[in-house]
Amino acid sequence: MSSESPTDKLDRIVSAARTASDQRERGYRSRALKMYPWVCGRCAREFDARNLQELTVHHRDHDHDNNPEDGSNWELLCVYCHDNEHSRYTDAGFGDLGSETQKADATHNPFADLAAMLNKKK
Secondary structure, three states: OOOOOHHHHHHHHHHHHHHHHHHHHHHHHHHHHHHOOOEOOOOOOEOOOOOHHHEEEEEOOOOOOOOOOOOOOEEEEEHHHHHHHHHHHHHHHHOOOOOOOOOOOOOOOOOOOHHHHHHHHO
């Protein structure tokens, strides 16, 4: 039986996950910043050393563990465009956005009997 409380165990797991994430990001982030110009790939905003923390590395396939040496899965995006990209990716799961599904044409006509109703009043 372990003497570690559930809270301590959770804290240890979260800390280890954060450390691993930070190490992983430092690795591909520094490589991407050396490889690509400091420009947002969407809005073309330029960055320098003063505001470089606002430039993020986006994984095109959304897999943060897919970090090929040639950087083909990365693009540099400002924090705003990066948030927008992830919102679009998340929102795509909330609706039928596929082109393979045909929507039926609307058949209801709210004004179909309007002329008859107007003629009744006369």
